[in-house]
Amino acid sequence: MSNKSMGLEERKEVPFQGTEQQREELLGFIHGHAGQKGCLMPVMQKAQEIYGYLPQEVQKLIADEMGIPMEKIYGVATFYSQFHLAPKGKYQVSVCLGTACYVKGAGNIYNKFSELLGIGEGECTSDGMFSLDACRCVGACGLAPVAMVNGDVYGRLTVDDVRGILDKYMKDGED
């Protein structure tokens, strides 16, 4: 598994929490497209729409139901950037790695987030609190380097600011 985390403790995957209702919805969609050529992509898109991401459990469901190898689904899921293997966190951290931010040291900011959270690009902490993404220009180059947590924008960041930002949301989570 791609685990680029540099966290102090090893984090486990986010437990799958699909509901029976979600399952029914996906099965209905698959059965509605049974036998159609080229229906794998629409099925995977629908699955992601329902679950928000494509974990093993969902890929297995698709594989078993469509009678195709899971590898086929996984290959497609890892080829297209539109598909996510991990869910998004309650707090979605995205660090701008656009040109202006990058030359102002955004790479180090990103690495610090990754290190403290113990997750890599596109991954989510096992408690479901934080997910991490790198993004391109958010249009606030004057504030470079910039990171966003959900809607909140943090500008002119230094590596030392990162822990404080995360602490703020962790406290929120405890409320």
Place this chain on the structure above:
Amino acid sequence: MGNVTIKLNGKEYEVPEGITILEAAKAAHIEIPTLCYLKEVNEIGACRMCVVEVKGAKTLVASCVYPVSDGMEIQTNSRRVINSRRKTLQLLLSNHRKDCLACVRSGSCELMRLCRELQVEESGRYDGEQTPSEIDGSAIHMVRDNSKCILCRRCVAVCEKIQGIGVIGANNRGFATSIGSPFGKGLAETSCVSCGQCIAVCPTGALTEKDSTGAVFEALEDPEKYVVVQTAPAVRAALGEEFGYAPGTPVEGKMVSALRALGFDKVFDTDFGADLTILEEANELLERVRNNGVLPMITSCSPGWVKYCEYYYPDMLGNLSSCKSPQQMLGAVIKTYFARKKGIDPANIVSVSVMPCTAKKFEITRDGESGSGYPDVDISITTRELARMIRRSGILFGELEDGAFDHPLGESTGAGVIFGATGGVMEAALRTAAEQLEGKKLEKLEFCQVRGMEGTKEAEYTLGGRKVKVAVVSGLGNARRILDKVRDGEADYQFIEIMGCPGGCINGGGQPQWPPREKEERHVLERRAQALYGLDEEKPIRKSHENPSIQRLYKEYLGHPGSHTAHRILHTTYGPREIHRIGDGQEA
């Protein structure tokens, strides 16, 4: 479709419309190198080795997928073409772990061969980042080292299209692309059936069998151990290729001498196990017919097929013969009957098998495969591994005198030796069943309808006044098609032979490797099969039930086919397996 006229390297040729440039060149005896191309299985134009220059085309074109058209002018070896191929190879080398001196494929590596043929120099020219890759040694039978993978996808195509399994594929994209299984699982956690056909088509050392030669040498060096070896029928038809013999040269005698020179205490023949299998299996079939048992009965000699059935057709496990494979039957007899006869403690016997097969490495670890209380077979090596042992020990294979198998478990019939080719088990069983049902000697022993390299064969015979409909299938994709028919009630066979690898054991995942195009052009499989049918014809006894050592085994130990003792040591059980497993579950 008619013919078109093309110009190949300045010379005019008339060729059928619609064929590819690669095929047209072959017909004109012009060699175009390929890497990713597997005829009708992997024609994806991905590796760019087969590029040629077509007059009027802006870029070089991939000849394996580019059809000829009237008036086309093609250059297959211009400077531009050669430079492009060289650059392709240099780029492949830039992301290839070049430990060629230590690589098991050194000498049979297609990448190395092309680099030499195209005189590639300066392999370091494009050196840079390397795709990070881990070695997957989780499976019991093989190892994947992606640092030697060139992403040709031949393994992926064979697994998915020929075997119908698809447990490996290309994951991620761009520079990060790698061949593997979903969610980074090791092969052991997938529904891989261990057939090794991926290894058979791998052009480099990325896919190899798990080498057990070290364990065999260790056993041979241990003075406390009594080390017994058995060799499968198909090994003798292919081992010679490792030592420069033409495909299809039978080398049974030299093989036996080589094994003796290696220091094995006894050299037995899996053909004996095959004869024994026939007696048990024929008896089982007759019992099923008499007692309205589950039909069709399906053979269980091929461990890749058995595992496939457990994964993909668990509802049909009742159709599988309960007979162990010849390897396991002979192994069980060695540690019971033979050990007792010789007064050897089975705990001190190391039972080694030489097989054309990688799935045999898995089979020896199955539950219920220890008739004596000890594993029937302790170590299973492939034909290729045996060749390595012979070379390492300085044995000059070509200079060896012909040796003969040890008795009594080296005695076998023509029926046993044809087990190695698709249709062989069926023919051997028919020879015995026909005589038992007819109650008289067969005049003609050959059942030619079940011979040949076709993936699916059918035949109908009248045996003892009863019509018997049989099918012979090799390759698991073909097995799936026939099983679906049986399941849907569209087929009414009584007996089906299924072998996991296309063509049977002669094409097993452990056999000497050939570049796929050369393998086809030199009719390697057909010649290996001919070698086995030739050996059958030469045998004085050609029916399993007439093997005197088998008859003695029943008289002195087993009683009769299907007896209590026979069931205890020669039969086994099966169980369903889950195809897509979640989490990190270890394979049983």
